[in-house]
Amino acid sequence: MRIAIIGAGASGLVMGRHIKTFCSEFDIYERRNCIGGNWRDRESPGSPPDEDMIACSPLYDLLRTNTPVDSVTFDGLNYDTEECFIHWTDVNKYLKDYANKFGLTEHIFLDTEVFNVSWTDNEWRINFRNNLNGEIDEKYYNFVIVCNGHEEYPNIPDYEGLSEFKGIKLHSKRYRNPKHYKNQRVLVIGVGPSGSDIALQLLSEADTVYFSHHHEDFSDGRYPANLIQKPDVKKFNNNSVIFEDDTECEIDAVIFCTGYVHNIDFIDKSCGVELGEKYIRNLYKQMFSIEHPSLIFIGYPRLFFIFPLIEWQAKLAIKIVSGQVALPSKEEMYEDTKAWEQNHRNEGKKERQFFELKTLARDYMRGLSEVGRFEYPPEALFDMFNTYFYQFKNHPTVFKKHFYKIVNSEFIFKPCSELNSH
Numbered sequence: 001m002r003i004a005i006i007g008a009g010a011s012g013l014v015m016g017r018h019i020k021t022f023c024s025e026f027d028i029y030e031r032r033n034c035i036g037g038n039w040r041d042r043e044s045p046g047s048p049p050d051e052d053m054i055a056c057s058p059l060y061d062l063l064r065t066n067t068p069v070d071s072v073t074f075d076g077l078n079y080d081t082e083e084c085f086i087h088w089t090d091v092n093k094y095l096k097d098y099a100n101k102f103g104l105t106e107h108i109f110l111d112t113e114v115f116n117v118s119w120t121d122n123e124w125r126i127n128f129r130n131n132l133n134g135e136i137d138e139k140y141y142n143f144v145i146v147c148n149g150h151e152e153y154p155n156i157p158d159y160e161g162l163s164e165f166k167g168i169k170l171h172s173k174r175y176r177n178p179k180h181y182k183n184q185r186v187l188v189i190g191v192g193p194s195g196s197d198i199a200l201q202l203l204s205e206a207d208t209v210y211f212s213h214h215h216e217d218f219s220d221g222r223y224p225a226n227l228i229q230k231p232d233v234k235k236f237n238n239n240s241v242i243f244e245d246d247t248e249c250e251i252d253a254v255i256f257c258t259g260y261v262h263n264i265d266f267i268d269k270s271c272g273v274e275l276g277e278k279y280i281r282n283l284y285k286q287m288f289s290i291e292h293p294s295l296i297f298i299g300y301p302r303l304f305f306i307f308p309l310i311e312w313q314a315k316l317a318i319k320i321v322s323g324q325v326a327l328p329s330k331e332e333m334y335e336d337t338k339a340w341e342q343n344h345r346n347e348g349k350k351e352r353q354f355f356e357l358k359t360l361a362r363d364y365m366r367g368l369s370e371v372g373r374f375e376y377p378p379e380a381l382f383d384m385f386n387t388y389f390y391q392f393k394n395h396p397t398v399f400k401k402h403f404y405k406i407v408n409s410e411f412i413f414k415p416c417s418e419l420n421s422h
């Protein structure tokens with residue numbers, strides 16, 4: 001049996017580790033010159049990011065994980081740290097150690113980009129290019145596991161007047177250090193983990209920080225008063241921005257923390273899947289191409305701890321790939337997927353939210369265990385997520401000061417007030 005894995009980020013590595021338990025004929029294709037995906041090596045701290053928006057790393061100098069260390073850990077390897085929210089260099093080293101420990105390095109082809117995956121009656125053809133010398137080649141496989149990530153291609157909404165705005169404009173992917181904004185008036189757009197973290201960092205250096213988003217009113221003290229809350233942007237002028245409430249503010253820089261768009265251009269139509277709005281259609285359990293279930297996607301569901309999630313997906317994938325368990329019929333898989341999508345619609349969600357888990361994470365991961373007939377994920381994981389998510393949302397300035405840990409399958413939470421009193 002021959003298996004191809006596309007991408008050597010966290011998803012590709014965990015998939016490789018699990019495959020290696022029963023099969024040695026697998027290749028991991030990585031288009032960059034190093035492993036780690038989003039956590040890969042980057043230019044040295046302090047230096048400017050790569051001009052190329054795709055090549056450039058999303059890691060900024062002061063980036064610590066926004067989720068507890070136990071949520072960026074795989075089975076079989078721990079971090080050597082007492083800290084709960086670790087610097088990105090720790091995750092970078094962890095993934096390298098993981099690849100070494102589980103003997104994955106010899107399977108990884110660096111600088112090798114897959115530009116086409118197609119179904120050829122009874123097997124998969126992978127067309128790839130060596131990014132160093134431009135040479136192209138092809139190889140055939142029984143299974144293809146797509147671990148290409150979905151935080152690579154920046155999403156910058158098409159704002160009126162943006163091209164006329166003369167100040168600094170950048171996506172969060174190219175943000176590096178608050179020092180670059182000393183005494184400036186900066187607008188941060190978007191309130192995801194990056195937007196929130198970057199806006200708070202900027203307060204130490206910038207003259208003024210405006211924080212634009214369409215979420216609930218945050219002027220309830222959860223953010224510092226000098227972080228000025230603003231509604232959505234209506235338009236930009238030469239040196240100012242006008243918000244939906246018609247207030248206008250002069251600004252020197254805007255940082256778009258507006259997320260990423262998905263890209264699966266290398267997946268041929270013959271694969272039976274289709275890219276919708278931030279969603280891949282025709283997947284069973286958000287993983288298996290229903291038309292050709294030997295094509296598997298890892299790492300797409302969002303709004304839960306990613307590492308445990310992809311490890312659970314990998315566990316199911318190997319049950320199927322190794323033939324220990326069979327998937328349901330095509331009709332049943334379509335039914336299941338339709339029901340998942342309808343549930344989201346019933347809750348008023350749009351297609352771009354169909355990959356979101358949050359409160360559905362427990363059911364989703366248990367569903368993977370049921371199909372693969374292996375153990376359920378530990379309850380402590382969901383307890384940790386619920387507590388963490390509440391703290392992240394409601395106490396954005398202190399959530400990283402608390403202690404969150406899973407010890408002997410039990411979740412332990414210690415608020416920082418308790419930690420400081422010892």
Ligand SMILES: Cc1cc2nc3c(=O)[nH]c(=O)nc-3n(C[C@H](O)[C@H](O)[C@H](O)COP(=O)(O)OP(=O)(O)OC[C@H]3O[C@@H](n4cnc5c(N)ncnc54)[C@H](O)[C@@H]3O)c2cc1C
Binds near residue numbers: 007011012306307
């Ligand atoms: C700034 C930032 C902070 C984050 N912080 C956290 C955090 O605190 N906690 C957390 O759990 N998650 C965090 N994440 C999410 C993070 O993306 C996941 O933790 C994890 O890295 C996803 O791994 P992945 O392998 O699925 O994707 P990626 O890390 O994106 O890896 C995909 C790999 O596939 C390669 N690839 C893509 N297409 C091809 C192709 N055609 N041919 C060959 N190779 C290809 C890419 O080069 C890349 O190496 C953060 C993300 C960002 C951007």
